[in-house]
Amino acid sequence: MDSLGIVFAVLGVAVAAFLPGWGSAVGVGLAGQSASAAVSEEPTLFSKVLILQLLPGTQGIYGLLIAFLAMSSIGLIGSGGAYISLAKGIAYFGACLPIGVVGLISAISQARVSISSINLVAKRPDQFGKAMLFPAMVETYAILSLLVSLLAIIGVNSLQI
Amino acid sequence: MAEEKYIYAVTRIHINEQNLLTRRNLDAMISFESVSDCLSLLAGKGWDAKLAAGGDFEALINMEQEKTWALIAEAAGDVAELDVFRKTRDFHNLKAAIKLIFTAEPEAERKRYYLPYGAVPVSKIEKAAESLDFSMLPEDMAKAGKEAWEVLKDTGNGQLCEIAIDRASLEALAKAGEEAKSEIISKYCRLSVDSANVKAAARAAKLGKDRGFLERLIASGGNVDKGSLESAALAGVSEIVALLRRCGMAKGAQALEESTALFERWAGDEAIRLMQPMRTRISGIEPLAAFILARENEMRQVRLIASAKVNRLSEGVLKERLGLTYV
Numbered sequence: 001m002d003s004l005g006i007v008f009a010v011l012g013v014a015v016a017a018f019l020p021g022w023g024s025a026v027g028v029g030l031a032g033q034s035a036s037a038a039v040s041e042e043p044t045l046f047s048k049v050l051i052l053q054l055l056p057g058t059q060g061i062y063g064l065l066i067a068f069l070a071m072s073s074i075g076l077i078g079s080g081g082a083y084i085s086l087a088k089g090i091a092y093f094g095a096c097l098p099i100g101v102v103g104l105i106s107a108i109s110q111a112r113v114s115i116s117s118i119n120l121v122a123k124r125p126d127q128f129g130k131a132m133l134f135p136a137m138v139e140t141y142a143i144l145s146l147l148v149s150l151l152a153i154i155g156v157n158s159l160q161i
Numbered sequence: 162m163a164e165e166k167y168i169y170a171v172t173r174i175h176i177n178e179q180n181l182l183t184r185r186n187l188d189a190m191i192s193f194e195s196v197s198d199c200l201s202l203l204a205g206k207g208w209d210a211k212l213a214a215g216g217d218f219e220a221l222i223n224m225e226q227e228k229t230w231a232l233i234a235e236a237a238g239d240v241a242e243l244d245v246f247r248k249t250r251d252f253h254n255l256k257a258a259i260k261l262i263f264t265a266e267p268e269a270e271r272k273r274y275y276l277p278y279g280a281v282p283v284s285k286i287e288k289a290a291e292s293l294d295f296s297m298l299p300e301d302m303a304k305a306g307k308e309a310w311e312v313l314k315d316t317g318n319g320q321l322c323e324i325a326i327d328r329a330s331l332e333a334l335a336k337a338g339e340e341a342k343s344e345i346i347s348k349y350c351r352l353s354v355d356s357a358n359v360k361a362a363a364r365a366a367k368l369g370k371d372r373g374f375l376e377r378l379i380a381s382g383g384n385v386d387k388g389s390l391e392s393a394a395l396a397g398v399s400e401i402v403a404l405l406r407r408c409g410m411a412k413g414a415q416a417l418e419e420s421t422a423l424f425e426r427w428a429g430d431e432a433i434r435l436m437q438p439m440r441t442r443i444s445g446i447e448p449l450a451a452f453i454l455a456r457e458n459e460m461r462q463v464r465l466i467a468s469a470k471v472n473r474l475s476e477g478v479l480k481e482r483l484g485l486t487y488v
Contacts, residue, residue: 030165034443037172037236115168115443122176 005089009074012089012096013067016149020063020103020142027056027111034115038122048128049118055135056111059103062146066099069150073157087161095152102145110138168444170236174452177232178440180207181488182459190466191476199466218467222460223277229456230278233449242446245337245350246453250279251286252330255302256323258283258290259309301336305329321377328380331357335382345447348435349454354383356428359413362394362401363421370394384408426484433458433485440488455487462486 035049068077070092075082084092117131186206190199200213203221209228212221233243257274266274275283281298289295295306305326313322331354338350358379365375375391385408393400398417405414416427436451462483469479 030168033168034172037169038176041173041176112443115172116441119172119175119443122172123179 005084005086006074008086008089009070009084009092010076012093013070013074013076015093015100016063016070016096016103017067018063019100020059020107023104023107024057024060024063027059027107027114028053030108030111031056031114031118034118038118042122042125045122045125048121048125052114052118052121052131052135055114055139056107058139059099059107059110059142062142063099063103066096066146066149066153069153070096073153085161088156088159091156091159091161092153095149095156097149098145098152099142099149102141106138106142106145110135110142113138165444167237167446167449170233171442171444171448173232173236174448175440178452178455178488181455182206182462182486183488184486187462187466187483187486188480190463191469191479196467196470199470203463218464222464225456225460226278229453233453237449240446240449242341242343242346243450243453244280245334245341245346246450246457247278247280248333248337249330250276251281251299251302252305252326252333254279254281254283254286255290255298255306256309256326258286259306259313259322259326260319261287262290263313301329301333305333324377327357327361328378331380332382335380338382343445343447343450345435345439346450349432349450351382351384352428352432352435354380355385355410356425358383358385358387358390359401359405359417359428360421360425362390363398363417363424366394366396366398366401384410422482426482429458429461430485433487437487451487458484458487 031053035053038045038049071077074084074089074092113135117134120131121128186202190202193199193202196216196218200216200218200221204210204213209221209224212224233240237243254275261271261274271287277283279286281302285297286302289298289303289306290310293310295303295310297303298306308329309322309325312325313319334350335354338347338354341347341350361378362375365378370378372391372395375394379387379390379394381387385404389404390401393404402414402418405411405417413424413427413431417424432454436447436454439448439451442448465482466479468474
């Protein structure tokens, strides 16, 4: 039972790194199909559609950030070795969930909007600014979950449980 | 992730939709005095400039059809679900091949009777007809070929032979619609069967054809029941109009009341309306199907304008027959 705290904490790290990373890989892959189609018809669109393709990739970065912070907090990297109680381990796991779950869902949802925006830019390159805003709206929720996970991990660090 | 299929192909198709002819383009073509102005407009929309300069509309349309199927093949590969748009071509070619058995048409001349871009190679259809071994063709075509050949052999009546193949073609389309995973493609197939059935029934009603003829003529598989349509055709066009109203096709009925040409336009417009929402879809087979239909509609409209220019058809009549555009 003594070691279960660190097990839950590491599970939290895995959730933070794996789920948004998975969503981003799927999202960037889907948007990439649309982007390559746009470039095959109109090569000058490359830089514009590349940005739209990369937007669903940010969730993976947010997940990685939280995973590093959590690993640092539980002592897996840096100055390690501190004891993590079961309650604290579960708390770290819970703190990693927002970015894990929202990161996965928002990356795939954002990819769909990015594909629509790539179609829009391919038809009307002058509308790139507006086309960028639509997938950026989805990003809001990934950022909110990043903030919650970030604050929660900082909060758990200072808990005496 | 099934709904995320064909993303690459759909983006390419959406980009190519920009070159489709708009209503404004068609109106401009109608207003042009000369055919060469029309051809210049088409060249401006990406149609083959060399052929356009040559002034041969049919060669130009054939080239554009080839470009459509080449684009679909390049973007999406060989998609069996899109074969519904090639079925009528296959059956047309089967009809031509059977009829050509009796003619001493030179080899080089035979080509012009066949339509390109069917799902079954013309050479295979020709071989089946020449050897009278239709079993080498897909099942529905083999059955139709055998039936048409027997009718032709027994009666010598070319019209009955044509009717047998046309009916089989529609029934194959209806079957393909039933098997299609896409609801839009299913609806399109049923609408196409209804449209062809109603046009044929109206013509037969005007000619006072008997039930035996109607049974051979009308295909099953549409929204309008075959038996009901046959009975209505026996009673006259007004009864077909009433039947369409009962089947929820009030606007189609209204069009048929005026003329079969207007009914044909209504059916074409319905198909375009069915497909228009696909312009904003980002994946799936439906936007590809919509593009093929849009291109076919465009070819029909260009052909109509070209023939109107040659035959000096009035602008009003032409505009009435053109119908909707996809974009």
